Amino acid sequence: MICSFFIAPSLQAKEHPSLILTKQGVKDIRANLGKLPVFDNAVKQVQAQVDAEIALGIDTPIPKDYSGGYTHERHKLNFVMAQKAGTLYQILQDEKYAKYVKDMLFQYEAMYLDLPVHPKPRSYARGKIFWQCLNDSNWLVYMAQAYDTIYDYLTAAERKTLEDNLFRPFADFISTGNPQFFNRIHNHSTWGNAAVGMIALVMDDDELLERALYGLDDDGIEFGTKDDDGGFLKVEGQKAGFLANLEDPFSPSGYFTEGPYYQRYAMYPFLVFALGMENSRPDVGVLQHKDDVLIKGVYALLNLSDKKGEFFALNDGQKGMSLMAKELVTAVNTAYYYGDQDPTLLSIAADQGTVLLDQSGLAVAKAIEAGKAKPYVKPSVNYGDGPNGDQGGVAVVRYGDSDLELVFKYSAQGLSHGHYDKLSYSLFEGGDEVAQDYGLSRFVNIEKKGGGNYLPENASWAKQTIAHNTVTQNETSHFGGDYATGSQHHSDLYFYESNNDAVQVVSATEVNAYPGTKLHRTMAVIKDEGFEKPFLLDIVRIDGSKRNQYDLPFYFNGQVLETTFDYEQPEKLAALGDKNGYQHLWVEGVSKPLKSDSWQFTWINEAKYYTLTSSADKADQVMFTRIGANDPLFNLRRDAGIMIRRDKSKDTTFASVIEPHGAYSPVTELSLNANSSINALDVLQSDDDYTAVKITTVDDRSIVFILANSDASTSKKHKLKAGGKTYKWKGAYYLGS
Amino acid sequence: MICSFFIAPSLQAKEHPSLILTKQGVKDIRANLGKLPVFDNAVKQVQAQVDAEIALGIDTPIPKDYSGGYTHERHKLNFVMAQKAGTLYQILQDEKYAKYVKDMLFQYEAMYLDLPVHPKPRSYARGKIFWQCLNDSNWLVYMAQAYDTIYDYLTAAERKTLEDNLFRPFADFISTGNPQFFNRIHNHSTWGNAAVGMIALVMDDDELLERALYGLDDDGIEFGTKDDDGGFLKVEGQKAGFLANLEDPFSPSGYFTEGPYYQRYAMYPFLVFALGMENSRPDVGVLQHKDDVLIKGVYALLNLSDKKGEFFALNDGQKGMSLMAKELVTAVNTAYYYGDQDPTLLSIAADQGTVLLDQSGLAVAKAIEAGKAKPYVKPSVNYGDGPNGDQGGVAVVRYGDSDLELVFKYSAQGLSHGHYDKLSYSLFEGGDEVAQDYGLSRFVNIEKKGGGNYLPENASWAKQTIAHNTVTQNETSHFGGDYATGSQHHSDLYFYESNNDAVQVVSATEVNAYPGTKLHRTMAVIKDEGFEKPFLLDIVRIDGSKRNQYDLPFYFNGQVLETTFDYEQPEKLAALGDKNGYQHLWVEGVSKPLKSDSWQFTWINEAKYYTLTSSADKADQVMFTRIGANDPLFNLRRDAGIMIRRDKSKDTTFASVIEPHGAYSPVTELSLNANSSINALDVLQSDDDYTAVKITTVDDRSIVFILANSDASTSKKHKLKAGGKTYKWKGAYYLGS
Numbered sequence A, B: 001m002i003c004s005f006f007i008a009p010s011l012q013a014k015e016h017p018s019l020i021l022t023k024q025g026v027k028d029i030r031a032n033l034g035k036l037p038v039f040d041n042a043v044k045q046v047q048a049q050v051d052a053e054i055a056l057g058i059d060t061p062i063p064k065d066y067s068g069g070y071t072h073e074r075h076k077l078n079f080v081m082a083q084k085a086g087t088l089y090q091i092l093q094d095e096k097y098a099k100y101v102k103d104m105l106f107q108y109e110a111m112y113l114d115l116p117v118h119p120k121p122r123s124y125a126r127g128k129i130f131w132q133c134l135n136d137s138n139w140l141v142y143m144a145q146a147y148d149t150i151y152d153y154l155t156a157a158e159r160k161t162l163e164d165n166l167f168r169p170f171a172d173f174i175s176t177g178n179p180q181f182f183n184r185i186h187n188h189s190t191w192g193n194a195a196v197g198m199i200a201l202v203m204d205d206d207e208l209l210e211r212a213l214y215g216l217d218d219d220g221i222e223f224g225t226k227d228d229d230g231g232f233l234k235v236e237g238q239k240a241g242f243l244a245n246l247e248d249p250f251s252p253s254g255y256f257t258e259g260p261y262y263q264r265y266a267m268y269p270f271l272v273f274a275l276g277m278e279n280s281r282p283d284v285g286v287l288q289h290k291d292d293v294l295i296k297g298v299y300a301l302l303n304l305s306d307k308k309g310e311f312f313a314l315n316d317g318q319k320g321m322s323l324m325a326k327e328l329v330t331a332v333n334t335a336y337y338y339g340d341q342d343p344t345l346l347s348i349a350a351d352q353g354t355v356l357l358d359q360s361g362l363a364v365a366k367a368i369e370a371g372k373a374k375p376y377v378k379p380s381v382n383y384g385d386g387p388n389g390d391q392g393g394v395a396v397v398r399y400g401d402s403d404l405e406l407v408f409k410y411s412a413q414g415l416s417h418g419h420y421d422k423l424s425y426s427l428f429e430g431g432d433e434v435a436q437d438y439g440l441s442r443f444v445n446i447e448k449k450g451g452g453n454y455l456p457e458n459a460s461w462a463k464q465t466i467a468h469n470t471v472t473q474n475e476t477s478h479f480g481g482d483y484a485t486g487s488q489h490h491s492d493l494y495f496y497e498s499n500n501d502a503v504q505v506v507s508a509t510e511v512n513a514y515p516g517t518k519l520h521r522t523m524a525v526i527k528d529e530g531f532e533k534p535f536l537l538d539i540v541r542i543d544g545s546k547r548n549q550y551d552l553p554f555y556f557n558g559q560v561l562e563t564t565f566d567y568e569q570p571e572k573l574a575a576l577g578d579k580n581g582y583q584h585l586w587v588e589g590v591s592k593p594l595k596s597d598s599w600q601f602t603w604i605n606e607a608k609y610y611t612l613t614s615s616a617d618k619a620d621q622v623m624f625t626r627i628g629a630n631d632p633l634f635n636l637r638r639d640a641g642i643m644i645r646r647d648k649s650k651d652t653t654f655a656s657v658i659e660p661h662g663a664y665s666p667v668t669e670l671s672l673n674a675n676s677s678i679n680a681l682d683v684l685q686s687d688d689d690y691t692a693v694k695i696t697t698v699d700d701r702s703i704v705f706i707l708a709n710s711d712a713s714t715s716k717k718h719k720l721k722a723g724g725k726t727y728k729w730k731g732a733y734y735l736g737s
């Protein structure tokens, strides 16, 4: 087995608890009980939950249901409650909690060996307690902690019974019994690896620990096999095990290739097993692995949320998931205690209103009580994607304290949960969506919607290019919507600059999404003193090799107020196309030929005004769309979009400004600054060398932005004559009058 | 002039200020400065606003714009600021504030006499400063207060100049100059009357005061003339003036016939002039008029808001208007100080976070500071409509602390802002809309939407019957959508009972909306112990004289989860009809013939689950609709509905249950109680004597509700055999198993 030399048998006799909660941690916690409101409240809350469950009695029903069904939800609650009860036993030293855990474990012990695989067939790796090994692994991650906390409460004989009949066969089932689950580079495997590793630490079983850290030697899986979500089980050169899973999906700066929604989910097993290792086997250095990537990952996760703390819905992300999630309590407490005691993390912990019931939670509670919390102000960030951070990335450009937030995605595919959304973006004002990413088409744990699982519309709509604020060529998604092709490529950063408060720029290119076509998108967040708020300048230069149709949609929320162009509402609504997501778009309005060089669209959302100003080609068609065609089960939200269609074009440039302005109050009924400050937007020039655009304001000032298209160096000097004026500057771009 | 005997000249020499703020009030306020945070903050806020305006300088531009345009908004800000500055002058005794008011008044004085009527032609009563006399009246209501506060600061000569060249001609213009505006029974006239009355009090002008209180003797207006909103200017037997306006729109219990949105707007002139009278001429008893109806009106207004404090959108109401509105600060402060010092009003004042800068605001601030505030828990209420409270009404049935709120409207037409919505309802859970009333189609003060005025869709959609959760017969609105006809009628209460926590019932009939057809709707909010939450049982019995088509829509928000019936999505969306609001509905789904006796529809909104269970006729068609057809300018929200169509029916009964249940959290991803507790809903019997419905629960219990259709007395004994069982009870209804 490769790398196994890292695992030398541990030298000292194991004490318990030692996995997450430590013996010293328990001592310190008990010494502080009654002194720290945040901690005491957390204990009280957990106690109320566990006491209610104890009163209800233990139920370990024969497994039967998918997510949302009774047996699924009951078993899920069991492991959560067992972990909590074990913690309470340590903190309060009340044996009723230990007995509850023990009784539950023995009920599982009594049934486990005889259990067949779960009767529901949907998963590529069916569990025993649950319909998928993933959930069985969740069970073991929690139960390992529960077991650790009552280890000393049990007799040696009881421990042997549990280990022989439950924990070891359980660990074997999700690993050697399901190599297609255990040996992947995937969040599923991370859970599997962590589960096996954690029970290994409690049982002091080095063989299982090696298996957890380095995977199975020979899994017998064919390259190219796919799971039920269409993700690859194995690709050439793939390592396995916890460390490989830690290596691969995280970039050096802590960006997780599947995006923040899955990172949030994945962080828990990463962190909890790393902490277990830190407490029991610090010699292996799992928590410090890859230059502290796990702690960096916590910060990345925080920074990938909007002003309200909700995660950006990159790839398959369910909207609404936020920094309030319990995984983030673990993440923030851990990063504080095992990291550098960063006081800005304490403000997030204070918002969360609860802490972990272990030494890290104690430290956070103490620091909050001591008034050490400082505000966490999210910075503009640019995260590279891929194990080495060089496979494109995601930039979040912020103005002020997250008052305006641009999320620009020029990353790699993002594994099986990735979308075909190269160079797409979303935009937020104060945490409200201005330009939305649809997110996923799934209602997690809502059984009435496809059992809570991914809906067909996730593939037919949510993943498709046209579902995103980016360019679709010839009504076909990037890479032809082919996952294998998409997985081989990523976009490339052209440059990123965020040092200047008045202008921050991110620019990236994509040459593989449509072979023969180069997409180059540049987004600048500009705060001009003539404007009330910062605005977003969006330039998409397309360098094609033949004449194509380019569609650039913009998905907004709220109410249309005004357009400067004429359009008609069709008498009957028809779908825009019949495949690649187009089949899901109703066309609610179609423009007449555009009369001017630029056009505007103003709308209101969440009591704030917005204007989209866009440069026009005479042949452009502007359409209002609404999601919902070919969706008889209402699996999709009926959200609005406006789309520019530019047909029969080879080389062309789309330039737009998204301009937040003003506000309306339904209480005072005051309408402030309802009008755009922009009069016109023109592309002065756009070729392989330079793209120059000019914004003319309503007070007749010019704002000129020029991009050097072939050299992004900061030292290069440029000179360009455009619009009858000569511009000279140094670096990748010019901004001036 | 009738009633003029009430107005004897006042005996003592007038002191100033005395209109709203009194001399004694000023003394008390000054003695408490720096002691009451709420009051001091209110002073600081006003000071900041006024100081900023003073720094900016006074501008009184030549009138030019509609609402939202510069001159309109500037003049509006002027009168608001002048009133505030005058108050500050009194409270802080800093002459810069008096000078600001004086300078502004003299700028108006310099222009007023030469001003033509406003150039914008849309109003039936054009103002001079603004496009309608209504806004000019607003100006005078505020400026009268401003003038009062600096009265003693001015010389007698200055006062004479202002009165001769500005205030008196201004009062004449909006009264004798515009009788069609001044002499109506309408909120416009209330403003006009109050404006004239308030300047009369400051100027001590009894002739103007009589005009304000009793209107113009001879207005020369023809009966039946209409304003630009379609409202009548004058009907037979109509009185005029402030007291008549106070008499007519308020029921004895304080319900305002136009609904809470307009009541909120109208309350300010009612209250502010009543207070002026109370301070200067308590002998007339305006504040006590009609058995304290103004104070009762404040409570009615509070009770016509949802849990979040937002007003129910009855008739033309803009959603989002709430108890936070400045008019409600006036209302609550006034009702506290001039009423019974009700401590529950203080909790609303505390939420408002500000108080009036007068003796009533001082009293509220003192009481809050003294910890006297108690929670305001809104009760179930049943308000009669009409001057005598016998023209139908509006019932609000609440369960818990506004956890579930049913708003049932069986009122009169509600003047020109009324909708054709007999026996319609809306439903709220915790302030979130479960069954929505569309509200108005207007974006108040948003100039980009029809100048901020009523949009054509207000008449073509928002007022139409099909826009409401009630029955439309033969695709025609109630009263044929004819205002004159609708104004002659009202629905009638059958009974209302809210004493029992387990069941509250309101029942009403409507015989005029469709001649020959009697509609009888009964709504029961039931809390059964087998259900997690209370549910709404809705029974619509129709007694027709010929075979008709009956449509019963239900407008919901949120995401469709599941239906028990099959339906198809049309390949292209077409409008449901071509008039009476039907032209605005897209049909998104049409059911196949219903297979069972009852059907269900489950959806999720604001993270809470709901199920609609409805008894079916085999011929019923169920449709999913969406607003937006024939609406090229996106004046309407794209909201969803589900509609039962029962064609070729004469006597028939619709029975439905709206059942809130469970919850979902996008943060924990926990789904709780996502399933209805109901298995079936059947109409056992429905005729002129009795309607009996049976709910069968999923645990196979029966809940039977029987309504006696021809006798609502509480003492009458009934006996009925239905569904093979004999029921005996006393009173209008039976609820049992």
Ligand SMILES: [Ca+2]
Pocket: A543, A544, A545, A650, A651
């Ligand atoms: Ca080219």
Ligand SMILES: [Ca+2]
Pocket: B543, B544, B651, B688
């Ligand atoms: Ca009959």
Ligand SMILES: [Ca+2]
Pocket: B543, B544, B545, B546, B650, B651
């Ligand atoms: Ca009949």
Ligand SMILES: [Mg+2]
Pocket: A313, A314, A315, A316, A419, A421, A437, A438, A439, A462, A463, A468
């Ligand atoms: Mg996406």
Ligand SMILES: [Mg+2]
Pocket: A489, A490, A491, A492
């Ligand atoms: Mg590349």
Ligand SMILES: [Mg+2]
Pocket: B313, B314, B315, B316, B419, B421, B437, B438, B439, B462, B463, B468
């Ligand atoms: Mg309405």
Ligand SMILES: [Mg+2]
Pocket: B489, B490, B491, B492
């Ligand atoms: Mg009647």
